[in-house]
Amino acid sequence: MLEVIELSKAFGALRVTNNVSFKLEQGERRVVLGPNGAGKTTLFNLLTGELAPDSGKINIDGVTVNQMLPNERVRLGLGRSFQKNNLFTGLTVGESLRLALAIKRQKTFSLWRDGTRDAGIVERAEEIAGMVGLTTQIDVSCDALSYGARRQLEVGLALASEPKVLLMDEPTSGVGPDMTDAFTAMVGGLPRDLTILIIEHDLDVAFDIADSVTVLNFGKVVFDGTPEAARTSREVREIYLGDWAGDA
């Protein structure tokens, strides 16, 4: 589904992504862990095309996408949410979701018809709002949402780009314990054939969702395996968990 082959990226002398390779099968859910500044967000940016790699290859569904623009990759089925909320100021939840769906379904060309009001899109937008727990706030402007609700919309927008591969960058950061639980449940309810790559620092969430784990450090993959193996890996403990994780 998604294949990354020897991907590298440097900012000046700083190698932020260093020969990263991994492979995601359809329906696989993988968590990317790593200390701050390990290059996780950068990896996402390389995958989505916001940054161009120095070397290496990215394949989606067997197609090499290195030369493709971000928007073209979205059409191939890549969707993402951002580490920092990246919403449409002044637009309501519903408007934002419908717009996202219209873009994905290529309904944005018309100068005459309002494709964002097509029955299929309106319904799907409501569904997604329901999935991220924003049904009651569908007509509320993004600016008036609480922080937690914004995080949920952030994920909603990623879902609305109807991805085959969903990338989520720390979806639960800054969200209180109760909403974090709701998020985990939501991901659990997503169709099983959806491939997910997620960056998380909240290990409960991470291990709850994950089928497999990749750990990055200084841009390098230092661990690739199952969650159970990750928990017990000495290296992961050393560079990422520290001793603290146990008693938090």
Added chain:
Amino acid sequence: ADYKVGLLLPYSGVYASLGNDITAGFNLAVEHFGKDLGDDSLTLVQEDTEVKPPVGLAKARKLVLQDKVDAISGIVSSGVLAALRDFVHQTETPLIVANAGNDQMTGERCSPYIIRVSFSNGQVNRPMGPWLVEKGVKKIYTLAPDYAAGHQMIEAFSKSFTEAGGEIVDGQFTPFRKTKDFGPYLTAAAASGADGIFVFYAGGEAIGFVKQYGEFGINEKMPLYGSGWLTSPLYVAAEGKAADGVITSLNYSPSIENPENERFQKDYMATHDRPASEYAVQGYDAGRLVIEAIKASGGDKDAFKKNLSKVKFSGPRGPLEIDPATNNIVQNIYIYETKVAEDGSTSQEILDVVEAVRDAPNGCQMN
């Protein structure tokens, strides 16, 4: 009859000072000549063109269609004149041009309804060509702003100068109203090997140009010639010593000696506290032309329209008449030298008068 005349001039924008001078001149003419109109009367309506062609046209329409004026006078900018041309021609409204010098408006695009009492760009500059050659100036470098008037002025001069045997070694058109700093051009002119520089600049550009000409010390080795707006009495004081010795030609100089000019200057001075400019005199003569035409028409407005171009008189500028072939004015062109005394006071010494300068029809067909 009651005559209504629209004064269409810039009262805001870059040429506002010209509009005000022309108005002042016009009003002075009404004072001087308009006291005894008998059964007739004259009302003036002022409108601001903002020096924008569309605005000028809109105001002209207002004057003609709403205020029902019998004639329009004024127009400083050639661009506004060009915009008005078809309208006044079609509505058969006499337009007495009191400044704009666009050659075409009394040339290929002339109209029986456009009567010019000011000058044409060619008329002012043409006489300088032969005159300079006669004085032994053989090689000239030219400079002027890069817009229609600049080109027409330089073309007229260059033609008569080369025909008389002179040589234009080189020249340049400077971006209009964007050139603040003439240093590069002056340096090039100085290095061109010409005997002198001939330029057309008016207003703020004239001040800047003449001062910088002095600063670069070019006044010590290369004389400056040009059309008279360069050393207009409005600006010459601001130009300082550099203006000393600059020789220019124009249709008017305050130092012309005749009784009409004396009276004009004296009365103008009395109300405005400064000498009247060439713009004021154009307004003055435009006003006088209108009044003389009224007086000659005995209340008949159709006759008035016809009489406008038949008026002839001797004013501060000397004898004036309208050339029936083009409706452009026939007038003297004065070649004068600007003198700056030690105390900074300036005067203009008339070196020569080229009498009754008349434009060739240049394709004008009146109909």
Added chain:
Amino acid sequence: MYYPSKLRSAVAALLFVAGIVAAFQAGYFGKEILVEIALYALLALSLDFLAGFGGMVSLGHAAFYGIGGYAYVILSMQAGVPPLAAMGLALVPCFAAGWLLGIVTSKVRGIFYIMATLAFGQMIYVFTFQNRMLGGSDGIAGVPRIDLSAIGIDMNDPSIFACAVVVATGLVYLVFSRILTSSFGRTLVGLHRNENRMRALGLSVRWYKAMASALAGTAAGFAGTIAAQHTMFVSPGMMDWTTSGEVLIMVILGGLETLIGPIVGAAFVVLLKHEISEFTNHWHFFIGVFLIVAILAGGKGLYGSLEAGVARLTRKKPVADDASDAAPAETPEAGNA
């Protein structure tokens, strides 16, 4: 997002009727002013489309006005195209120029976009000003009006002409209103609000920006073709950047991002200018003061304030204080995007 509310439609209808009535009832100069208002309204509403809804504040809008005018003149006078067809064809270069400008500036944002469009406008201006084939600084006169005598309409009648211009403005308003409620309009607003996210959602941003710029340019060019026929004259002065500035002022004084507001603004500024210049030549001063007051008063503009006022009257009182279950409204975070 744009919704053609009742208030908007009502104000639009009112203005339209007033325009038609004025076209037949006003004096000659009144008609003159009416056409001036309509032309500025066209410029202002298309600029609002671009700047208000699309977030691309342009100071080069007058260039399209000029391109339209000159294209019409060249086609109808020099290429011998019949005026009506020339009017249509003249929109092609406007669309193309708008598209090109949109593509070239697609990565340029904020004040840099303002400057880029200013440079574009000035380049067109200087080119025309210096091009003697185009009449240079003097422009070209003798422009014909379209001939509709075949269907019994005499465009040389000031009332008919004014009426036609009002109708044209109304139609363009409807077209833009429709475009803004279309998919494209929704996308444009989305682009304005968060271009980066739009890209991440799969939109090829530059085409949409180019299209927006082309549409706005076409409308401005359309106004230019009318202006050329109105004054029967074109000159580089049409393209002066201060014209773009004045149009921007109208957009703001009327109400940014309301589509109808800019028309109100155009009418207001033109009328105010004429009223003030009745008694002083220093009308710039008063426009300046007015502009500043309007901005300090919140910058919503005339129509914008009306809309806000109506909204305040019709809104229920918000529910009381205790909002400890709502999350904080965070400030935009450092380093976002």
Added chain:
Amino acid sequence: MLTDPGYLFVQFLNGLQFSMLLFLLSVGLSVTFGLMNFVNLAHGALYACGAFIGYSIAMATGSFWAAFLLAPLAVCVIGAVLYGVLIRQVRSAGPLTQVLLTFGLIFIFLDAFRVIWGDLALGVSAPTLLATNIHIFGQTYPLYRLFLICLGLAVYLILWLFLERTNIGAMVRASVDNAEMASCLGVNVERLFFAVFCTGCLLAGLAGVVAAPIVSVYPGMDLEILIPTLIVVVIGGLGSLKGAIVGSLLIGMLQTFGQVLIPQLAGSLSYILLGATLILRPEGLFPARAH
């Protein structure tokens, strides 16, 4: 002509002098525009203020030097009043509001100049001390222009030292980014912006008064200089001293040599350069902001 080193050298000086005048103007704008993120279209009007007030002072005292010292201060005071009454309220309101507010100011100043100083262009003479010319490579060059060149360089040096020695530049940018945070770190944001704006005005006034002997003084001079100045600032990159000087030199030299070598393009050269810069480096050559 073009092979004559003396000629080329004087043209080089011409270019340098024009660059320095542009620099004096644009650095003031760059300070308010780039550092404070405030789009001050009225900067040209403040420059004109400097010229007009300088003219009046020179007339009243008979001394250019009095004008040279006092006019910038007067403009600074005008700037301070403007800041207190208007600018402060729209400081963080986004470029559109600022463009329009200062557009309004342009209108007001325009008519104010006409009412106070009339419509005619006014001349200011260079101080007698500098009103001569010197001879270099067989060419004459006005001393006053050399003075301008030196003044431009001196202002550059002073500003450079000032920004280098203090972290005012960083403080201002920080305050623009996040005023609350900056004040938490001990920055008196209001006072800082006030000082920056006044400095910008002071520089505008200085440019006005020193330009007056060269370009003469007239209503409308503000609009004419505004665009070249904006172009310099945008090409150079907002808010950086380096950008202002490099932009000024680029435009000044391009303009000067363009006029001599390709006169047909003289009117559009700077726009072409601006367009090209924005396409290749959308934020100018040396933007002050890291990203």
Added chain:
Amino acid sequence: MLEISGLHTGYGEKRVLHGVDLTVGEGEVVTLLGRNGAGKTTTLKAVMSLLPAMEGEIRFDGAPLKKVKTYDLSAIGLSFVPENRGIFPSLSVRENLELTRSTRREVANGWTMERVFEFFPRLRERLDNGGSQLSGGEQQMLAIARGLLLNPKLLILDEPTEGLAPIVVKQIHERLMELKKAGLSILLVEQNFGFATTLADRAFVLGRGEIQWSGPSGDLRGESDIQHRWLGV
């Protein structure tokens, strides 16, 4: 050192706090806990004079803060690290740090750049990067480092662990412990219950705009009812 008594404040019409009492003693670490939106940040803003106290009083070192402007607080020893970190994106890391050069409180053997880099070595490597180029965790380190450079008597931290890897959380915990040992007073707002209660001497629980519980933080760990009701744990 810091005494908040009967504090009422809010945004415009909207009241958020209805009488908050809180104290931080000399050399003490105090944590303020509560759900999302409880008003924790609001309390801190009031302390920093970013919001006016509508009722009640805030005193620092005995002197009321009512009339003191935000920008003068750093000079008397208050330093605030906000929840969104407040990194200036248009400044480089170095500039972000040097910004405090002229505003920091001068004390004997205070914080220097060198000491800060020993504390957070990562920052030394990123000195010339733009503030917005840092990863989330690096930004957090920078924010704390900048706060320390002011040489505060009281360090106020708003959710310093948000978005940090467990190992960094641990490091910051250690660092704050060191600061605590060195005698610095800290007021800490946290979502991370374990982190906060192991660091703090005393805890305050905020809910409905009032303090619902206060006491030694060790005691709070036993109060599962309070935890559930007011913290959602």
